Amino acid sequence: xxxxxxxxxxxxxxxxxxxxxxxxxxxxxxxxxxxxxxxxxxxxxxxxxxxxxxxxxxxxxxxxxxxxxxxxxxxxxxxxxxxxxxxxxxxxxxxxxxxxxxxxxxxxxxxxxxxxxxxxxxxxxxxxxxxxxxxxxxxxxxxxxxxxxxxxxxxxxxxxxxxxxxxxxxxxxxxxxxxxxxxxxxxxxxxxxxxxx
Numbered sequence: 001x002x003x004x005x006x007x008x009x010x011x012x013x014x015x016x017x018x019x020x021x022x023x024x025x026x027x028x029x030x031x032x033x034x035x036x037x038x039x040x041x042x043x044x045x046x047x048x049x050x051x052x053x054x055x056x057x058x059x060x061x062x063x064x065x066x067x068x069x070x071x072x073x074x075x076x077x078x079x080x081x082x083x084x085x086x087x088x089x090x091x092x093x094x095x096x097x098x099x100x101x102x103x104x105x106x107x108x109x110x111x112x113x114x115x116x117x118x119x120x121x122x123x124x125x126x127x128x129x130x131x132x133x134x135x136x137x138x139x140x141x142x143x144x145x146x147x148x149x150x151x152x153x154x155x156x157x158x159x160x161x162x163x164x165x166x167x168x169x170x171x172x173x174x175x176x177x178x179x180x181x182x183x184x185x186x187x188x189x190x191x192x193x194x195x196x197x
Contacts, residue, residue, distance in 0.1 A: 018042060028093065031174075054090060127139060137151050144180050144181060159189070164180060
């Protein structure tokens with residue numbers, strides 16, 4: 001009976017596994033937040049399997065880990081999907097291997113609750129309680145559909161008062177987009193900018 005080929009372990013001079021993940025994230029220009037999340041999931045995966053190197057493991061171990069997250073960890077579906085993405089990245093991009101098809105993964109259930117959405121009257125009631133810069137930000141978040149981080153990173157050159165547009169640079173998915181600049185915020189925003197310069 002022939003012995004199966006042993007799984008090749010990393011070479012002694014190579015960077016440690018988590019450093020390899022970090023380096024590959026940076027080569028692929030992933031955001032720092034994504035890099036931290038991927039490194040965390042890879043660490044948790046290795047610890048869950050008693051410090052075995054991922055080259056010694058495959059689809060069975062990945063399935064066990066993802067199932068554990070859903071059943072014992074009771075994580076949200078989006079959290080389980082993030083863990084899966086991190087492990088796919090580890091195997092495909094860092095280790096340059098594929099762990100095969102995942103069968104029998106217990107998937108975390110998506111919540112059946114509807115998101116809480118304010119009516120226009122409720123939203124304007126909240127914004128009406130804000131003053132100064134917070135009011136300017138609240139109006140842009142609500143009226144322009146900006147995410148909080150997009151509003152915080154906004155620059156003067158991204159405002160087009162004539163066309164009533166805001167250019168959002170490097171938004172979600174590293175994409176630029178154009179959204180509305182609410183008419184009600186134009187004059188207060190101009191005054192704010194004049195007072196700052």
